[in-house]
Amino acid sequence: MKTKQCIKNKLIQMNFLTTSIVVVMTSLVLLGYNLFRTNYDLKDNVLLLLQITAERVAPGFEWGDEQLIARGIAILSKKQAILGACAYTRSGELLRKFQFTPNFECKSNRVDFVRYDNFLESWTAIEQIGFGGELVGYLTIEADYRDLIGKLPHHLIFTFMIIAIALILAVLLSNKYQEGITRPIIELYEATKEIIDRHNYRKEVDIMTEDEIGLLAGSFNAMMRNIHIKSQELKEAHDSLEQKVAQRTADLEEAKTKAEVANEAKSEFLRNMSHEFRTPLHGMNSFSVFGLNEYATADRKDLRRYFERINVTTARLTRLVDDVLNVAKMEDGSENFNMYRCNVGALLSEIELESPVSLADKQLHLEINCKDRELDFICDKGKITQVLVNLLGNAAKFSHEGQTIFLTANVNTQNEIEFSVIDQGVGIPEGEHEAIFGKFVQSTRTKTQAGGTGLGLSISAGIVKAHRGRIWTEDNPEGGAIFRFTIPLNIKEGNIVSKPTKL
Numbered sequence: 001m002k003t004k005q006c007i008k009n010k011l012i013q014m015n016f017l018t019t020s021i022v023v024v025m026t027s028l029v030l031l032g033y034n035l036f037r038t039n040y041d042l043k044d045n046v047l048l049l050l051q052i053t054a055e056r057v058a059p060g061f062e063w064g065d066e067q068l069i070a071r072g073i074a075i076l077s078k079k080q081a082i083l084g085a086c087a088y089t090r091s092g093e094l095l096r097k098f099q100f101t102p103n104f105e106c107k108s109n110r111v112d113f114v115r116y117d118n119f120l121e122s123w124t125a126i127e128q129i130g131f132g133g134e135l136v137g138y139l140t141i142e143a144d145y146r147d148l149i150g151k152l153p154h155h156l157i158f159t160f161m162i163i164a165i166a167l168i169l170a171v172l173l174s175n176k177y178q179e180g181i182t183r184p185i186i187e188l189y190e191a192t193k194e195i196i197d198r199h200n201y202r203k204e205v206d207i208m209t210e211d212e213i214g215l216l217a218g219s220f221n222a223m224m225r226n227i228h229i230k231s232q233e234l235k236e237a238h239d240s241l242e243q244k245v246a247q248r249t250a251d252l253e254e255a256k257t258k259a260e261v262a263n264e265a266k267s268e269f270l271r272n273m274s275h276e277f278r279t280p281l282h283g284m285n286s287f288s289v290f291g292l293n294e295y296a297t298a299d300r301k302d303l304r305r306y307f308e309r310i311n312v313t314t315a316r317l318t319r320l321v322d323d324v325l326n327v328a329k330m331e332d333g334s335e336n337f338n339m340y341r342c343n344v345g346a347l348l349s350e351i352e353l354e355s356p357v358s359l360a361d362k363q364l365h366l367e368i369n370c371k372d373r374e375l376d377f378i379c380d381k382g383k384i385t386q387v388l389v390n391l392l393g394n395a396a397k398f399s400h401e402g403q404t405i406f407l408t409a410n411v412n413t414q415n416e417i418e419f420s421v422i423d424q425g426v427g428i429p430e431g432e433h434e435a436i437f438g439k440f441v442q443s444t445r446t447k448t449q450a451g452g453t454g455l456g457l458s459i460s461a462g463i464v465k466a467h468r469g470r471i472w473t474e475d476n477p478e479g480g481a482i483f484r485f486t487i488p489l490n491i492k493e494g495n496i497v498s499k500p501t502k503l
Contacts, residue, residue, distance in 0.1 A: 023166040027159040042081065043123060046143045049079065050127045052238070054139050055245060057087070058129050059252075061136040066096060073098050073139075081143050083122060088138040095137065104142065111138045165212060184213045188220060201228040284313045337380040337466055337496050344409055344417065345373030347381065351388050351407065359396050365404040366392070372410060377417050378491040383463045390456040391421040391483045398425035398481070416469070416486040424480040433473050437461040460485070466499075467491065 053073060060068030069087055076082045077100045084104035087095040088111040097106050107124060122142050129137045184205075191205045204221040207214045288310060291303060348368050355366055388407070395405045406422040428436065437457050464471040464485045471485035 020163075020167055023163050027163050031156070031159050042143060043125070046081070046123070046125055046141065047127075049076065049082075050125050050139065050141050052241060053085075053141075054127045054129045055241065057139065058131040058136060059248070061087075061090075061129050062131040069096065070098070076100065076141060083142045083144050085139060085141045088140070090135050090137050092138070101144075107140070111140070184209060184217060188213075188217060191220070195224070201231055281313075281317070284310050334497065335462075335466070337383060339378050339380055339491055339493055339496060341376050341493065342379050342381045342384070343373075344370060344375045344377065347384065347388075348373070348407070348409060351385065351392070354385070354389060355392055359392070359405070362396060362399065362401045362403075364396055364399055364402070366407065367404055368407045370409040372417075375411065375417065377487060377489050378493055379467060379487055380463075383466075384487070387460040387463050387485065388419065388421070390460045391485075394456060394483070395421050395423035395425065395481070398427075399423050400425065411489070412486065414486070415489050417489060418484060418486045421483045422476060422480070423482075424476065424478065427475060427479065428473060428481045436473070437471065466496075 053076060056075075057069045057072035060066070060072060073085050073087070076085055076098070083101045084106075085098040085100075086106040087098070089095050092111040094106060094109045094111075097104075111126070122144055124140055124142045126138060126140045128135055129139055187205050191203050194200055195203050201224055204224060205217045207217045207221075291307070294302070348370055352366065352368060359366060392405065392407065399405060403424045405424075406420070408420045408422070410418055412418045437460075461471050464487070467487050468491065469486045469488060471483070474482040474484065476482050
């Protein structure tokens with residue numbers, strides 16, 4: 001059938017028809033794609049939010065701390081699309097329901113590994129929660145589709161507007177303006193494709209016109225800038241969360257290590273105390289049995305020796321009990337200190353006479369050096385003597401037979417009298433210079449060589465602190481260790497009670 005229409009009209013009609021079909025199909029595809037993409041993004045965001053929340057609440061599941069779980073899940077309540085969440089134990093039992101909307105209910109009292117997807121209502125996702133490489137529970141959240149459905153009329157209206165504008169422009173401009181219309185659309189499409197393929201959210205299109213297509217390109221650029229900012233914020237939030245989790249993990253490891261060290265110190269103390277008590281008690285029992293069995297026939301010298309041994313072991317037990325009581329008094333602040341004037345020279349002379357028996361047992365030499373023997377200072381003489389005897393005994397434990405231990409006392413530049421005990425023994429292992437002053441703490445070398453209860457240095461530190469002094473240890477450059485402590489020269493005379501001190 002022949003027609004009288006000119007080529008121009010045919011071209012206009014053909015262009016109109018083609019444009020109409022293309023515009024309608026493209027709009028429907030874009031509408032479907034937009035809805036699909038929105039649905040996909042909603043699910044993707046929900047899954048990402050679920051994974052992040054699962055990492056936050058993992059410690060709470062491990063420890064059974066529902067408050068910690070609730071704080072971790074509280075962030076979900078700020079998300080408008082989240083209806084609620086359900087927490088399940090590792091065995092699949094319902095642990096707790098977190099309701100953010102009035103009508104939310106968990107799908108089941110046991111964990112269901114099926115993801116419920118009702119396009120017109122909601123979507124439910126599930127995530128396993130792991131802690132330390134082990135499964136500790138499950139978490140499900142339900143997202144609302146109603147906001148997505150509510151946007152559908154707007155998408156339809158927007159689509160119909162694009163179709164109408166495109167048809168009008170196709171009729172008016174025809175082929176003459178095809179290139180001017182299609183080129184920006186193609187550029188926008190290519191930019192979108194590059195963004196999808198390469199995830200390049202910094203991509204922007206050139207705005208070549210000031211018409212609707214130019215506005216669309218401007219909106220696209222603005223949208224991409226906003227997406228880029230949001231993606232950066234999400235990345236920073238993710239990195240921050242990872243850092244916090246890592247820091248929390250490190251803190252937990254440190255606390256665990258400290259607890260293990262404290263528990264080991266306590267166990268070591270109990271073992272040592274058991275040994276220290278058992279040995280003298282066994283000796284007392286043995287010599288008392290000898291005395292009872294042989295008192296009628298034994299020589300008086302033998303009986304005297306039995307009583308002397310009983311007396312020595314009794315004194316040893318008394319010192320052990322006194323050490324424990326001294327620690328308790330210093331920690332609760334009930335230890336009395338008699339602060340009166342004391343002569344340095346006289347104090348050192350008494351120390352030389354009362355030097356530990358272990359010095360003589362190992363044939364150790366004690367050399368005392370003091371430039372200010374006539375100096376008087378205020379202190380509790382008995383307590384300071386106890387500190388010096390403890391330090392000398394400690395030095396003797398780690399010294400080899402025949403070595404020399406040096407004791408010095410001089411006034412330093414801070415108006416303090418400074419005492420130093422210098423040995424040539426095995427020294428102090430690296431990293432233990434401060435720890436050895438703790439209660440029940442012993443050097444690693446003590447555990448294998450010298451024994452003891454681990455209270456002597458702790459008591460010495462408490463006595464020095466009560467005198468407002470300082471105590472510390474250094475490595476001896478010539479081998480061994482140096483223990484130093486200071487007593488201020490401006491202490492007032494009188495009786496004082498120590499303050500509660502953590503030893």
